[in-house]
Amino acid sequence: MKARVAPSSLARFSTRFLFTPYRSNFCASNFYYSWRRFTCLVQSRIFISLRAVWTFAYSTNKHIFFKKEICICGMSLLASGEVNVAADRASVFFFVQSTPSGQFTASAVSSSGQVWTSSYSSEEWIKIYEEGGAASNEQFFEWLNDANSKITAETNDNSLEIKWSKEDEEGFFFEICSLHLVQEPPNAFIRLFRSLLNDRSAFYEKATNTEAQLDEMRNQMEKLEQRASQLSEFCSNLETTLISKFTTILNEKLKKK
Incomplete structure (x- = not known):
């Protein structure tokens, strides 16, 4: 399963969550309920943004998403998707990453704001x-990202288990795979979102720098092409001049004879 997010989700989150204040009366009598409403509102909006961030990255890199790794700040996105938990049908968005040191991390976020994570060493992952x-x-990640693979998720106490099955x-x-993730404290949601x-x-930033380098290389190529064209024209003129001088010298020698 792949996450399905409307193209405008990221823009909608940016304008509504970052620039729209939450209007609520935080007086002593209803502070607790107002805080609960505020927390749920923030978690739901952050959940939308998490899906939008990875979906936007996928949509701009469709040709390399599954065949190659998307490297982000030293991390490589290897698998992602959305699945419903069997018990309460709650939506869970998950993703698997690798680090340059060879470690692998799996993270999952539910629409209710719960966060589960798990880390594996290279030996454990092998x-x-x-x-x-x-x-x-x-090959393993090709299987995980295969559209025909079956993904299920189950919660048990403070853990989440995601299973992949192949036909x-x-x-x-x-x-083909079963990942056991441990539930994190509530503040982990904000930490994960910030990360x-x-x-x-x-x-x-890396993409912008790469584009700038490509533009500079294109300019250098254009200058080299112009220089090559000038050299080609110079060689052609030189050849014509030499032939003309040789012909003149030859004619003068023939006249003397």
Whole structure:
């Protein structure tokens, strides 16, 4: 499953969440209920933004999203999607990343504001994809991102388990991966959101710098083409001049004879 977010979700979040004040009367009698309403409002808007950030990154990199990794601030987005929890049908958005040090992290966010995370070392991750039957890490993530793969999620106490199943040639599904995520404290939601925004800013900064470098290379190529054209014209004129002088000298020698 892939996250489905309207193209205007990110813009709608930016204008409404960042620039629209929350109007509420925080007096002593209703402080608790006002704070609960405010918290739910913030969590719901942040959840929309989390989906929008990754969906926007996917939509601008469709040709490399599954075949290659999107590198964001040293992290590589390897898999993402949205799934409903079996118990209460709550929507959960998840994503898996890798770090330059070889560690892997899995994170999940529910529409109610709950956050689950889990980290794996390179050895633990190799064991996970080998148990799923994958020959390599690349093949493993191709399976996770396959549209035909079946994704299920279940909650148990303070944990979340996400399972991927793949269909075999006979039409039966077999489990290829099961990630066990532990629930984080409430403030982890804000920390995760801040981290994603920082990663997104770093991604666009890197993309902008790359575009500037490409423009500079294009300008240099144009200058080299102009220089090559000038040299070609100079060589042609030089060749014509030499032939003309040689012909003149040859004619003078013939006249003397």
